[in-house]
Amino acid sequence: MSSGxxxxxxxxxxxAAGLCAARHVSAQSKWFQKPVVYELNSLLGGTWVYNExxxxxxxxxxxxSSMYERMKTNLPKEVMAFPDFxxxxxxxxxxxxxxxxxxxxxxxxxxxxxxxIQYNKKVELVQVQPDQSWLVKVQDLPSQxxxxxxxxxxxxxxxxxxxxxxxxxxxxxxxxxxxMHSHDYRNPTRFQGMNVALxxxxxxxxxxxxxxAEEATQVYLCHNxxxxxxxxxxxxxxxxxxxxxxxxxxxxxxxxxxVQVDCLLYCTGYEFQFPFLDGSCQVKVENRTVKPxxxxxxxxxxxxxxxxxxxxxxxxxxxxxxxxxxxxxTLIHPGSKLPxxxxxxxxxxxxMQERLAQGIPKRHFHKMGAIxxxxxxxxxxxxxxxxxxxxxEQLYNLVHGRxxxxxxxxxxxxxxxxxxxxxxxxx
Numbered sequence: 001m002s003s004g005x006x007x008x009x010x011x012x013x014x015x016a017a018g019l020c021a022a023r024h025v026s027a028q029s030k031w032f033q034k035p036v037v038y039e040l041n042s043l044l045g046g047t048w049v050y051n052e053x054x055x056x057x058x059x060x061x062x063x064x065s066s067m068y069e070r071m072k073t074n075l076p077k078e079v080m081a082f083p084d085f086x087x088x089x090x091x092x093x094x095x096x097x098x099x100x101x102x103x104x105x106x107x108x109x110x111x112x113x114x115x116x117i118q119y120n121k122k123v124e125l126v127q128v129q130p131d132q133s134w135l136v137k138v139q140d141l142p143s144q145x146x147x148x149x150x151x152x153x154x155x156x157x158x159x160x161x162x163x164x165x166x167x168x169x170x171x172x173x174x175x176x177x178x179x180m181h182s183h184d185y186r187n188p189t190r191f192q193g194m195n196v197a198l199x200x201x202x203x204x205x206x207x208x209x210x211x212x213a214e215e216a217t218q219v220y221l222c223h224n225x226x227x228x229x230x231x232x233x234x235x236x237x238x239x240x241x242x243x244x245x246x247x248x249x250x251x252x253x254x255x256x257x258x259v260q261v262d263c264l265l266y267c268t269g270y271e272f273q274f275p276f277l278d279g280s281c282q283v284k285v286e287n288r289t290v291k292p293x294x295x296x297x298x299x300x301x302x303x304x305x306x307x308x309x310x311x312x313x314x315x316x317x318x319x320x321x322x323x324x325x326x327x328x329x330t331l332i333h334p335g336s337k338l339p340x341x342x343x344x345x346x347x348x349x350x351x352m353q354e355r356l357a358q359g360i361p362k363r364h365f366h367k368m369g370a371i372x373x374x375x376x377x378x379x380x381x382x383x384x385x386x387x388x389x390x391x392x393e394q395l396y397n398l399v400h401g402r403x404x405x406x407x408x409x410x411x412x413x414x415x416x417x418x419x420x421x422x423x424x425x426x427x
Contacts (some may be wrong), residue, residue, distance in 0.1 A: 006033040010151040014039035014117050015046020017308040018157035020320040023111045031332040037346045040122040047161045048101045054184040058143045064162045069187040071097045074203050079392045094411040127278040154305040160272050167268040176248035178263040188215040194262040205267030229408035287362040294344035313369040326379040397424040
């Protein structure tokens with residue numbers, strides 16, 4: 001550890017999680033030196049940066065963002081804001097992605113974070129040193145020069161919506177139509193007149209299928225989840241998941257039925273990848289689970305490394321806020337020290353067994369949903385923070401119900417607080 005001048009903190013990524021990290025590390029100058037934030041791209045915002053390009057950028061790196069042209073949030077702004085920085089007032093609740101990018105830029109300006117961000121920097125290596133500090137090697141992309149620095153704390157904020165996961169389909173090589181991942185989807189115009197199969201019915205799969213239905217002849221939303229009860233466009237049907245490709249355009253589904261399509265669009269999620277972590281970091285990804293993490297956040301064996309925002313199905317900005325402030329307190333307050341390595345691993349194993357007993361598969365260990373509120377409340381209590389506003393949970397649940405039954409309409413909803421302090425639909 002550094003002596004006398006505060007802990008040296010490296011933040012990898014300047015998306016929402018990285019900005020949150022920079023904001024709170026820089027605010028505690030008694031304990032921390034100025035944070036260093038390495039951002040791969042030329043702009044802050046991470047996944048919220050829209051880029052109409054697909055494939056590789058000007059430096060040959062894969063395009064990071066999966067943002068598509070018409071994307072609007074599936075959560076209202078009233079639940080999305082950082083607890084210490086509200087969204088600008090407006091009647092709209094569900095915002096276009098450009099409004100979220102603008103909000104993050106305002107957050108950066110308000111807390112003067114740009115001074116800490118180094119753009120076009122590719123972190124090539126993070127390595128544990130004998131004294132438990134961290135060696136970080138970084139390439140400046142325009143000049144291709146490489147520099148090294150030593151840090152006491154590593155905050156990994158590189159996101160997990162940039163490396164596509166392709167669900168396996170038997171004999172997929174037989175398919176001769178268009179095959180792509182939602183990561184490369186930008187708008188529906190290219191699908192005009194096509195029969196399109198979308199594999200996967202999580203948030204992006206559903207949203208993109210509704211867009212494509214405006215242009216396509218027929219849309220098959222292929223999934224093995226419970227049927228979506230909402231009314232759908234007349235040219236869009238739900239069918240079981242795809243099992244096998246049997247011809248240049250034909251697929252067999254899980255119930256034995258068959259479909260003929262011109263395009264297969266994978267909406268099957270993303271991989272957790274940390275290519276910059278040296279083997280000495282001892283981080284593994286198994287069954288879409290990052291190990292060994294305590295509270296889905298802290299490296300059990302190297303607790304000066306933390307991974308912000310690993311869980312899915314969350315209100316991300318408030319979630320980052322509570323994770324970060326709780327973690328920083330474990331670093332600087334003697335009374336908030338982390339448990340032993342053995343106890344952290346035991347706690348993680350206990351949580352995994354509880355989820356398995358509930359029928360939740362291992363690959364969904366990081367999926368939060370309804371349990372995110374208890375998680376944030378526990379972090380808040382342990383870090384002496386104000387707990388999440390119960391109105392946020394109430395609105396989150398209200399929207400969840402509206403989304404199920406009003407899938408094509410809910411993003412037009414506008415919310416306001418009533419006299420009792422609860423969110424209601426604006427009439």
